[in-house]
Amino acid sequence: MREINFRQAIGEALDEEMARDPSVFILGEDVGKMGGLMGEIGGLYEKYGVDRVRDTPLSEAAILGAAIGAAITGMRPIARMRFADFLGVAWDEIMNQMTKMKYMFGGKIKMPLTMDALTGAGRRQAAQHSQSIEGMLMSIPGLKIVLPSNAYDAKGLLKTAIRDDNPVIFLEHKMLMWAGPKSQVPEEEYLIPFGQANIVREGGDVTVVATAYMVTRALNAAEKLEKEKGISLEIIDPRTIVPFDKETVLNSVKKTGRIVIFTEECQTGSFAAQVAAIVADEAFDYLDAPVKRVNAPDTPVPYGVVLEDFWMPNEEKLIKAVEEIV
Secondary structure, eight states, rough: OOOOHHHHHHHHHHHHHHOOOOTEEEETTTTTTTOTSSSSTTHHHHHHOOEEEEEEESSSHHHHHHHHHHHHTTTTTEEEEEEEGGGEEEEEEEIIITTTHHTTTTTSSOOEEEEEEEOOSSSHHHHHHHHOHHHTTTSTTTTTEEESSSHHHHHHHHHHHHSSOOOEEEEEEHHHHHHOOEOOOOSOOOOOOOOOOOOOOOOEEEEEEEEEEHHHHHHOOOOOOOOOOOOEEEEOOOOOEEEEOOOHHHHHHHHHSEEEEEEEESTTHHHHHHHHHHHHHHSSOSSSSEEEEEESSSOOOOSSSHHHHHHHHHHHHHHHHHHHHH
């Protein structure tokens, strides 16, 4: 089977959905002749034209406002917001408009709107272009949140997002977009349903829930622990954090008796904190050790190379947490 990278998977998913459904269109920053910040949607402007691949001003509020209007009148917009850090510029549209309209109108309208945005640190882009804000986003009822960790999942999940009749944010970790590993991806069509976690590595000693780029680092840590200490990690990638497949996580904890949640967010108000609360509420009797979280510190992302590498959760920090509970 062929192998493609994360960027190629994004481009293929968009191309296939635009070819399948004429109501699908793209709007946002650098989407036209530039073909995206990393060329990930190169060729779509030439193939589908300016009406369906629309460059916009650098205004997140305008991009999302236009996308909301298009969605409630029968289109399926893909709002390319680029850096998740700047979603705050469109916060009213996110918190009070696109996620509330269907509820406030008694379900009489649809909101088939997909936002995608770059997330995560590691690219030396400093405090305003490196944040992971999924914990903040998941506090907004009505918003589905996708965090793929590889090219195969990225393609299948993005196609599912575009076909969903509710607002979805699709977060692309920059380290995966720029230099992520390739995945085997079939040429035939496939979709990945939301709310279905993936057990990327089976194990018996400790459950590790990891998201996005942290899945790659968790796999590296698992290999080292298995080889050097004989400790077996079961690694679960939730794929989507809203909806969240808690059953897969709880079943794993019942087997291992231990859990570490490994995400790049600042710890306070994080998805990791929510998973820890769920496990404490629903699997407490199965735990043989305290629930552990390995996250970033509650500080802005530093710009210096040494400081940024220290700030990010990594294999060594995960290994330390695992060894503390085994």
